[in-house]
Amino acid sequence: MKYSFIDVPSCNMCGDKTINSKVLGKRLNQSQGRNPRGKHGITTTVIKCNSCGLIYADPLPIPFDIQSHYGVPPESYWKEEYFHINPNYFVGQIEVLQRMKPFEKGQKALDIGAGVGKGMIVLDKFGYDVYGMEASKSFYDKAINTMKISKDKLICATIEEADYPDNYFDFITFSSVLEHFYDPNDCLKRALMWLKKDGVIHIEVPSSDWLMSKLFNFYYKIIGTDYVTNISPMHSPYHLYEFTKDSFDKNGLNNNYIVEEKYYYPCDTYMPKFIDKLLKWYMGRTNKGMQLAVWLRKT
Numbered sequence: 001m002k003y004s005f006i007d008v009p010s011c012n013m014c015g016d017k018t019i020n021s022k023v024l025g026k027r028l029n030q031s032q033g034r035n036p037r038g039k040h041g042i043t044t045t046v047i048k049c050n051s052c053g054l055i056y057a058d059p060l061p062i063p064f065d066i067q068s069h070y071g072v073p074p075e076s077y078w079k080e081e082y083f084h085i086n087p088n089y090f091v092g093q094i095e096v097l098q099r100m101k102p103f104e105k106g107q108k109a110l111d112i113g114a115g116v117g118k119g120m121i122v123l124d125k126f127g128y129d130v131y132g133m134e135a136s137k138s139f140y141d142k143a144i145n146t147m148k149i150s151k152d153k154l155i156c157a158t159i160e161e162a163d164y165p166d167n168y169f170d171f172i173t174f175s176s177v178l179e180h181f182y183d184p185n186d187c188l189k190r191a192l193m194w195l196k197k198d199g200v201i202h203i204e205v206p207s208s209d210w211l212m213s214k215l216f217n218f219y220y221k222i223i224g225t226d227y228v229t230n231i232s233p234m235h236s237p238y239h240l241y242e243f244t245k246d247s248f249d250k251n252g253l254n255n256n257y258i259v260e261e262k263y264y265y266p267c268d269t270y271m272p273k274f275i276d277k278l279l280k281w282y283m284g285r286t287n288k289g290m291q292l293a294v295w296l297r298k299t
């Protein structure tokens with residue numbers, strides 16, 4: 001894999017200068033394990049914005065060929081359960097949406113990064129007129145051929161290529177998408193252009209306050225290294241950013257939205273049962289879960 005390394009002059013979400021940010025440490029282009037000192041590879045510097053808490057890489061590695069990150073998954077990737085929709089899938093998110101914006105027939109929803117179309121199917125069941133966008137051709141083909149999503153509703157395009165009328169949608173969702181974009185601020189701007197006034201955007205991203213990252217970073221420090229576990233700009237799952245609620249509050253001042261709801265999802269810690277339970281309880285109480293969900297309203 002070949003990368004160009006780009007200087008990042010300011011925080012993508014709030015605009016604060018990178019020179020004011022805090023250096024967290026360095027990140028290898030592979031899983032670091034218990035002792036990263038023994039590993040070969042290239043690293044970049046991981047920093048945290050002093051103003052909004054966004055975690056990002058400076059310099060930012062950009063692959064010469066994006067296919068080296070997101071190439072077509074092989075046929076063996078597609079397991080039966082991938083196409084099974086759990087009865088609770090996306091229902092909690094729709095309940096929050098309907099608290100914020102009571103459902104009326106004809107409301108339009110857009111799923112950005114629709115995958116194989118599961119979110120589209122659930123939104124359709126709730127009565128929305130649903131559209132979707134999926135950049136990966138193999139995911140798109142599975143959505144059309146296996147999940148029977150209509151070709152009129154789902155397009156195979158990136159957010160930069162997609163074109164919808166202004167003020168068209170009542171609801172837009174990005175689940176586990178924004179952290180993969182090099183310019184999340186620009187993606188939010190595009191989505192907000194397509195959203196009606198008072199419309200709602202739901203976003204789920206990795207949280208920069210995740211307890212387990214802090215514990216791993218502490219461990220790396222006590223063994224005498226300056227590696228950190230945050231983000232993965234040069235290896236799977238290719239997360240370029242970790243966000244805080246403040247990142248969205250400050251971004252909303254420039255992009256005309258407010259954060260009305262937030263939620264942190266804990267995660268499995270793979271520790272012994274008792275410790276796992278304790279850590280999950282603590283993450284729940286202190287907003288230190290792995291994933292941050294925000295619901296934004298366009299003002």
Ligand SMILES: [Zn+2]
Nearest residue numbers: 011014049052
């Ligand atoms: Zn910032």
